[in-house]
Amino acid sequence: MARVRQFLPHLVLGAGAFIVLLPFYWMFLTSIRSPAEIFDVSLWPIPKQFDMAVNYERAASQVPMMRFMLNGLIVCLGILIVQVATAVPAAYALAKLNFPGRKLLLTLVIAALCVPIQALALPLFVGLAKLDLLNTYFAMMAPFFLSVFAIFLFHQSFRSYPDEIIEAARMDGFSEMEICWGLVLRGSLPSLAAFSVFSVVAHWNDLYWPMIVVTDINLAPPPLGMLFFSDVESGANYGALMAGAALITAPMIVCFLLARRHFIAGITMTGVK
Amino acid sequence: MTLILEASSAAAGRGTRVRSKGERRMMWKALLFVAPAVLLLAAIYIIPVVVLAGFSLTDYQLGALSTRFIALENFAKAFDDPVFLRSLKNTVIYAVIVIPLGVFLALGLALLVHGRKRSRAFWEAAYFLPVTATLVAMATVWQFLLHPSIGPVNAAIKWLGFEPVAFLSNPTLLIPTMAMIGVWQILGFNMVLFLAGLTAIPKDLYEAARLDGARHPFDRFVTVTWPMLGPTTLFVVVTTSISAFKVFETVAVLTKGRFGSETLLFDLYLEGFEYSNTGYAAALTLIFLVIILVLSIGQTLHLDRKVHY
Amino acid sequence: MQKSVELTGIGKGFGADDVLKNIDLSVKPGEFLSLVGMSGCGKSTLLRIIAGLERPDRGSVAIGGADVTELDPSARNLAMVFQSYALYPHMSVRQNIATPLRMRRLSLASRLPLIGALAASAEVLREINKSVEQAAETLHISHLLDRKPAQLSGGQRQRVALARALVRSPAAFLMDEPLSNLDAKLRAHMRNELAALHRRLGATFIYVTHDQTEAMTMSDRIALMSEGRIEQLGTPSELYEHPATLTVARFIGTPSINLVPVEVLPNGSVSLFGQALGLAAAGHNAGPATLGVRAEDVSITPEGLPLRVQRTETHGADRFVHGHLQADEALPVTFRLSIGAPVAVNSDDVIYVSFPPERAHLFGRDGSRLAAFPTDRVAA
Incomplete structure (x- = not known):
């Protein structure tokens, strides 16, 4: 009886994990099975015919899968760089400098935290259309150039940096830029890492905004590409479809498994911090 | 931007204090530091919200030659529009399934995982995986898993001797099916939030409760864990309901709004970007925004306290 | 440089x-x-x-x-x-x-x-x-x-x-x-x-x-x-x-300076609990004032101000005696003096202390220093 009580939690957790992980397993299994085994619903891990190469080949040739990944990388990095470049100095000024309108700006930042991008999509889309910028990388990135969340997060983190070190640096002749990037941000590297994960995961996986501003398949980021791909395949070849899905989810899953702590901290910091 | 400059001149006018040259230099440096963020805040948030409100009072259509001011007609139309009302109803049903399941299953998992010492990292990773994975791709996988003839889920149902279930073609099952996928995705996220909350509960509270006679684990849960998790639970409920009201990807992949399965955001997408009814979509967006803002009031108060403590 | x-x-x-x-x-x-x-x-x-x-x-x-x-x-x-x-x-x-x-x-x-x-x-x-x-x-x-x-x-x-x-x-x-x-x-x-x-x-x-x-x-x-x-x-x-x-007198020196309330009489002489101290204030400063004496300037004498000893405190070479001036039991004034090692002093003893008037500091009601000079009489 005692042994059962001891193992019961593992049993429950194991059953739950089976359901949670089933889609990943099924995705990978189908992606290495031949299309002929499509009616085989067994979960046996070794396919009768090993068709991994064929499926992935088809996923990469039917649609420019590698191009989607590259687009995703460009968009994510572009967004992240501008977000950090604009949020860090603003957060530093809000946390450590005095200027008129400081309180107002902080209030606006917190108010903006509640406004989802989907609510701003319409006017931003109209604006980009008027400027003839639809179907560009810029259009995909522009609405995310300012991350109020990054400003909020860095502001919280920078505030705890000792004022005396900043003053010592001023007396030593550091410029405010050097203090901001070289000293204060260096003291908040865990926040920077967590935010980077948060930002990259969010934009790698985002479908709504690319779907609005991109119609050119060559500019599509992975989720939009996946949508195109499943339309093209329309259920005909599940092996290739699953290979495509595996390719698109792989970068985030691999990064997650490698840096599990950072990922969990980064993605959930909206809640804990 | 102008808002901030006006406020600043008002602040400068109130005090009789004259700033020294050095102080003014520092102030300009600070303004330079926030300038890019302020400009972007205006361009991405402030101006669009104003423009959105403006659109919602017109019959503006992107590319149309003339536009009329029609006051609140769009809003009146929205509450007469069967598609919009259906999407609202669908979203509410979705949320009503996702919120309790997503919160309480996650709490249960967190309680189980919290007690594990060596295997904790493994369970955390396993349940968190769906949070990181691209939902569009995973929705495609679910579509396959739930396929009436070749999906393993229905195969299992048949093996158990039941009739196969048409998860993705029976209109009454569409929203519940999508809600289950929503629960699957958000479970790990909420579990990690609960785990953080559980870790923050001081150990001696449990010992005190034990001394006070709370012998059964259930008693300790009721006297210590549940009340101490109050703020975390509130927060998890708020974030879960916000993401439930933003459901979009699963609809886009699984049904594309067929069989009357539109959700709020999907209907908004169709009106605004497929049919180019900009003015009408703006009104719908404002309704959506109000719902999200009401839901986020709790979240904002929580964050605000962190800034001003 | x-x-x-x-x-x-x-x-x-x-x-x-x-x-x-x-x-x-x-x-x-x-x-x-x-x-x-x-x-x-x-x-x-x-x-x-x-x-x-x-x-x-x-x-x-x-x-x-x-x-x-x-x-x-x-x-x-x-x-x-x-x-x-x-x-x-x-x-x-x-x-x-x-x-x-x-x-x-x-x-x-x-x-x-x-x-x-x-x-x-x-x-x-x-x-x-x-x-x-x-x-x-x-x-x-x-x-x-x-x-x-x-x-x-x-x-x-x-x-x-x-x-x-x-x-x-x-x-x-x-x-x-x-x-x-x-x-x-x-x-x-x-x-x-x-x-x-x-x-x-x-x-x-x-x-x-x-x-x-x-x-x-x-x-x-x-x-x-x-x-x-x-x-x-x-x-x-x-x-x-x-x-x-x-303020300066209070802040500087350990132990802190002894401060006692005194009265400057119209003729300028300073009196403590009605006893003349052999000190006179210059100018017209009649009224209540504060007298400051450092512990090391106070010594035990056969006669002088009666002091009920509260406790003694030894800091290696220095010994300090803390006591209450006895003139007013209702309002004890703490007084400290430093004494050489050999003198035996116990709690509740009543001893007599005095100090050279030229070593005393006199402060007016506003806290500023008052010029004072010793009169010919020895401190009571």
Whole structure:
């Protein structure tokens, strides 16, 4: 009886994990099975015919899968760089400098935290259309150039940096830029890492905004590409479809498994911090 | 931007204090530091919200030659529009399934995982995986898993001797099916939030409760864990309901709004970007925004306290 | 390189909330000047105004005769040691000490990480390294050069902060309570080292502390501050021997000065509980006043003021007796005196004490010092 009580939690957790992980397993299994085994619903891990190469080949040739990944990388990095470049100095000024309108700006930042991008999509889309910028990388990135969340997060983190070190640096002749990037941000590297994960995961996986501003398949980021791909395949070849899905989810899953702590901290910091 | 400059001149006018040259230099440096963020805040948030409100009072259509001011007609139309009302109803049903399941299953998992010492990292990773994975791709996988003839889920149902279930073609099952996928995705996220909350509960509270006679684990849960998790639970409920009201990807992949399965955001997408009814979509967006803002009031108060403590 | 520091009419804040009220202060080249006072007296603000970290609302700051009021902190060529030491946490001790030199002698391009190493002249880098090693040697921290601040003890961090200050000969050293985070023994030790360092460098030191012992033991002059004003400026012995106000008398000296309420009679003679003390106040100051006597000026005599002993306290060579003056049982006045070791004094004994009237300090109702002179009679 005692042994059962001891193992019961593992049993429950194991059953739950089976359901949670089933889609990943099924995705990978189908992606290495031949299309002929499509009616085989067994979960046996070794396919009768090993068709991994064929499926992935088809996923990469039917649609420019590698191009989607590259687009995703460009968009994510572009967004992240501008977000950090604009949020860090603003957060530093809000946390450590005095200027008129400081309180107002902080209030606006917190108010903006509640406004989802989907609510701003319409006017931003109209604006980009008027400027003839639809179907560009810029259009995909522009609405995310300012991350109020990054400003909020860095502001919280920078505030705890000792004022005396900043003053010592001023007396030593550091410029405010050097203090901001070289000293204060260096003291908040865990926040920077967590935010980077948060930002990259969010934009790698985002479908709504690319779907609005991109119609050119060559500019599509992975989720939009996946949508195109499943339309093209329309259920005909599940092996290739699953290979495509595996390719698109792989970068985030691999990064997650490698840096599990950072990922969990980064993605959930909206809640804990 | 102008808002901030006006406020600043008002602040400068109130005090009789004259700033020294050095102080003014520092102030300009600070303004330079926030300038890019302020400009972007205006361009991405402030101006669009104003423009959105403006659109919602017109019959503006992107590319149309003339536009009329029609006051609140769009809003009146929205509450007469069967598609919009259906999407609202669908979203509410979705949320009503996702919120309790997503919160309480996650709490249960967190309680189980919290007690594990060596295997904790493994369970955390396993349940968190769906949070990181691209939902569009995973929705495609679910579509396959739930396929009436070749999906393993229905195969299992048949093996158990039941009739196969048409998860993705029976209109009454569409929203519940999508809600289950929503629960699957958000479970790990909420579990990690609960785990953080559980870790923050001081150990001696449990010992005190034990001394006070709370012998059964259930008693300790009721006297210590549940009340101490109050703020975390509130927060998890708020974030879960916000993401439930933003459901979009699963609809886009699984049904594309067929069989009357539109959700709020999907209907908004169709009106605004497929049919180019900009003015009408703006009104719908404002309704959506109000719902999200009401839901986020709790979240904002929580964050605000962190800034001003 | 020693420079004078001149403050003229420094004011900060407005109306009743003034942090500093019209401060004039002139620090001579090579002088060790302490700013002492209770917390909130404005001493730190004054130091930060000299450093340029805060701007005065009124008045001006001059260093070596040049007005620097509008200059940035880095342009004033001052070195500051902070209470928390403010070491750069990510740099090694060597880099920390080198930073003030690198910032002054290397261009922006050669300060950049990675590329900087190529752009900097090897000659300058060698010179910097040599200065760093000299400074480290002066403070006996050569063996710590490659550690990070987090790996050092409080005392070691303190030395690194000092080395970082003295590596470039600044116009003056500013110190903001640099010893307050050390334990008592180390603090006493560092007091001696700081005083020795000052003698060797011959540099101008401006030192902020709330600890009067630090100020008394190290300073050439002390500026005692209270409520945004300088109460008295003088050498340690001037402040001890001739406190200008009641505040100064209370603040300076351990144990604290004995203060007893007295009455100045219309004829000028000072009386304690109706007994004449053999002291007369000059001018027309009749009314209640306060009399101050240092513990070491009080001695046990066959007759004099009756004192009921509360307890005795031994500090090695010194012994102090605490007691209540007996003239008014309802309002006991604590009195301390230092006595030589051999005298036997027990609690509840009544002893008689007296002091030479010329050693007493008389303060008026507003706290300012009243001129007083002994009358021919011996103290009662």
